[in-house]
Amino acid sequence: MIPQGVEGAEKEKISPGISWPAATEGWKWDRKEEVYGSRAIFDYIDGAGEVYLAYHFKNLIVRQLEKPGYPRIIAELYDMGSSNDAYGIFSLERQDEEAGIGQGSEFGGGLLRFWKGKFFVSVYADGEGPEVGQTILRLGQAIANSIQATGQAPKLISALPDGKKGLVEKSIRYLHSHILLNQRFFVATRNILNLNPKTEVILAQYLRAGKKIHLLLVRYPDVKEAEAALQSFKRAYMPEVFEKGLLQTEDKKWTSTKKVNEFVLIVFGAGSEQEGEELIKGTEKKIGEM
């Protein structure tokens, strides 16, 4: 299906199975295309290149559309290699309202972000103006429609206790590196959880009576690595209660830890010992059902 306003006859193939519209709502593709391989990402987004590489980024295609008297519209198609990582890069900065595009999307501040299959897509304008927002959405919808293959979101998400426990859906982040974890929720300057490209991390926020609790769930390649990581975390974060793995922190809230097979579970900021324990148990149960 081609959305209204998109000139389907001028669609141009840019990648196997994907074609973009050459014009939308009077904005026309400038006929140039920039392609960046993995390390070349720094040539395009100097400071944020590490973010994409941490998600096993493969390549990026950028096109711009112009309309006289209006801001340019920029569309970026990131091949992340897997649907897990396409979801991951999308989830990392998600905060705005769902736009109903692709397999998960948000639109806010003139920026459309969505994921579908192994692709993450970003569409935005380099300025304000009438019709700009609508055109961004239409172009995004057209790109999403042209991506044929869908994919699965990370299975690990299913280990999160559900909304009845106060889960904030928009807060779910999927990532691999401690640097990205720190961007969303600072844990430590050093990589005390031994996170690496092979670890899968879910960070999620729960709201209980208006108070935020953070659940961190990490899956390691094997039980041994999970055990070593938990030991490392406890040594750095809670040396005074190393054996127990349960701590009332300086803000009077509770941090609890548990290892379940190859998983490490940590709850930060629980209002009570019991509250943390409840979230740990709920996660453990869900892991058992995976």
Next chain:
Amino acid sequence: MTEERAITRRDFLQGTAGMALAVSLAPEIWREAAYAEEKTRVILIRHPGAVSAEGKIHGEIVQSMVDDALKTLLSGKEPLQAWKQLFNSSDVVGIKSNSWRDLPTPKELEAAIRRRLMDAGVLEKNISIDDRGVRNNPIFQNSTALVNVRPVRTHHWAGIGSCIKNYIPFVPRPSEYHPDACADLARIWDLPVVKGKTRLNILCALQPQFYGRGASFFDRRYTWPYKGLLLGADPVAVDAVGAHLLQKKRIAFFGEERELDVQPTHINVADKKYHLGVSDLNRIHLIKLGWMEDVLI
């Protein structure tokens, strides 16, 4: 070899350390006993006439705001007396501004600072205002004092555009500081060209940007006429208050706590790792002057 202790989330919850070390790293002028306590004082001054409905900034009002704020910060009786406490005729002063296309340091604010430096006795030829050219600017290369002034706004890689971050043009490859949410920006403040020279930090909150998505984002719908200035000797304390202001505005605007693209971790790290100043709001004495409508903090 002993492994360096990790700074953890718990360090940020403690609100300890920092103060004594911060004072010890401060320029001599701030180490004098009478001013040691001012290290963690931050002045917020607002004026309803500072920015017109059309967005025009009124220079005379901005001048009086800077004067009143500095006078209060230094507990002086007269503004000029306060300026003279910080600067004298032998100083070579670089005013580190910010020239970002969409929300630069207002010319009116730059002019107010330059005027008072000259009133305090600094020779005009020994004053320079610069941003991206500071590394090749002889005044900055030979400076004895710096004034750090920039607008407060959201920032894709650092969480917020802060006073700490404003010194990034002093390094040859700024991108080296981008990883890890720019956590180590405070390291720049240890470079010889900068170290111990900053006598005043000003976060311009006349029209802050409180929300943004992605790099180079600017949209006037997400700026607002706060008509304020945040001013202090401690860049970390000034930035902590600035970050708090943006957070409060996002909550007021969206009706919920919207997270920044990245957490402004560099402010806490500047305190706990680099001991550049104080990031704990409980330990910052915020003094509010002037217009209080919708003050938010």
